Amino acid sequence: MVPEQVGYWVLHELPRLNQAILQDHAPPELLVTELHEHVLDHLPEVTQLTPAQAQQLVVHLGFVGASVARHYQEHTAGGTEHPERAFDPLTVDDRIPFRTYFATLAAHTGTGHYERDSYASLVRWNVGTIQVRLHDEVVAELPGVFDDGRIRSYTGTPGEERFFLLVKQGEAIELAVNCFLEPLTREHADLIGESARHRVREATLLLGAMRKLFIEFGSLPAEQTMDAEMFMDVFRQFAAHWVPGDIPPSGALDPEALKRDFLLGIAEPDYDQQARRLFPALLERERTEIDDLITAPTLPQRLLAEIGLDESALRLSDDGDLRRLVAHHPALVDWYRLLAMHARVSGAHLMLSKKFLFKPQRQRDAEGIGDQHLVSNRAGTTGMTESFLERITRARQNHALAPLRSVLIGENPALPGTEGVRSARGATAPVVLELTG
Known part of the structure; x- marks a missing residue:
């Protein structure tokens, strides 16, 4: 079986089987039988694949593994204590254990992919290429590994596809934001000049569009997004463990979001340790880039150092001092707006x-x-619990330039970034997202 045939089976037959098992119209053992007959006994040798084909097959077999893991654990007493046993009946060509084949396949991609499904394969590789346009110019492109215009899912429902698309759209905008900000981390970069201010303003505009994307998704009726019951009881339940202690796919593994937190700083103790705990499930390049940002000064720290201040001195300044500081360094207004919009996202x-x-x-x-x-x-x-997410939201609000809030709120135009975002062929807006593959 060539990878394209596996793709057809995952697109059409796997969702049908998952639906049947979830509705008690078929036993979970049927999935294993069908997998052997139509997929596992016909997979190619990993070395015969190109890295791009290996990426596609990682996506497909990731959905397979997630489905097998879920149904086994839901229908087997003690299954959650020993999730790895779900894969005991699965062998490739009757000789290679499924998880061994998957790990070899993941290594063959050359990306450092995790030995199970991950955010990278489930979202970024699965969904087609997304371009981000700002003022009619492409400022970022987040590729997928398919060009068929399809989004793979567990049950083939539109809600799942919409959710995968939303998450990748968010990451694409975040990539664009980081593309504007990361050059400012270079040694001797000027953070208060007009070029830097332009980058900061564009990043703020993009973050505002991302915020609007999220708010609009949350305001739509369930039939246009995904209802909470489907999200909780169907979609999320496919994020079961493959082995005890592994890291299931999660939006918390969005590397561009993690990078932005370390670029802009976050006043949360041990946040770096929280991020490093997720490293096994990130791609190799992502681990390296995030680790570099963790150990480097944040952009606000660099900014304050450039104007001869630090966070402690800024917090001790009175309103008069702050007004004089802003008058002398108007770039602080742009940076404040960026950090405020980061918190609003x-x-x-x-x-x-x-x-x-x-x-x-x-x-x-x-x-x-x-x-x-x-x-x-x-x-x-x-x-991540609700209280933790609330705490890190407050930490982002309590950013390095938060002391300027008292002299900026009410004295400056509304924060930029409320202009909006649209998908291609929608109404006019400065930020456009286009699914090109």
């Missing part, structure tokens, strides 16, 4: 988390329904 993300996860679960708890046995809906798939 965090607030919009928190809103989505509350709407689709935390509030419905609290309602279930109040009604005595309880939680899911497999993947808890009381926290994200990497263990």
Whole structure:
């Protein structure tokens, strides 16, 4: 079987089987039988594949592994304690254990991909290439590994496809933001000149568009997004462990979001350790780039050093001192707006988390329904609770330039970035997202 045939099976047959098993119309053992007959007994030798073909097959077999893991653990007593046993019946060509084949395949991509499905394969590689246009100019492109215009999913429902698309659109905008900001980390970079101010203003505009994207998704009716019940009971439950202690796919593994936090700084103790805990599930290049940012001064720290201040001195300044400082260094206004919009994006993300996860679960708890046995809906798939997300949102609000709030709020035009975002062929807006593959 060539990779294209595997792709057809994952696009069409796997969602059908998952739906049948979830609705108790078929036993979970049927999935294993069908996999052997139509997929596993016909997979190519990994060395016969190009790295690009290996990436595509990682996406496909990631959906396969997630499906097998979920159904086994939901239908087997003690399955969650020994998730690895789900894969005991799965062999490639009757000789290679499934997880061994997957790990070899992941290594063959040359990306340092995790030995199970991950954010990179589930979202970035799965969804087609997304271009970000700002003022009609392409400022970032986030590639996928398919050019068929399809989005693979667990059950083939439009809600899953919309959610995958939303997450990749968000990462594409974040990539554009970071492309504007990362050059400012270079040694001797000027952070208060007109070129830097332009970069900061464009990054702020992009973040505002991302915030609006999230808010609009959260305001749409369920039939145009994904209802909370589907999100909690179907979609999230495919993020089960493959082995004890592994890291399931999660939006917390979005590398561009992590990079932005370390570029702009976040006043949360041990946040760097939280990020490093996720490193095994990131790609090799992402681990290197994030680690470099963790150990480097943040952009606000560099900015304050350039004007001869530090965070402590800024916090001790009175309003008069702050007004004189802003008058002498007007670039501070642009930087403040960037950090404020960064925090507002965090607030919009928190809103989505509350709407689709935390509030419905609290309602279930109040009604005595309880939680899911497999993947808890009381926290994200990497263990982030509602209180933790609230805390890091406050930490982003308490940014390095927060002391300027008292002299800037009410004295300057509204924060930029509310102009909006549109998908291609929509209404006019400065930020356009286009799915090109």
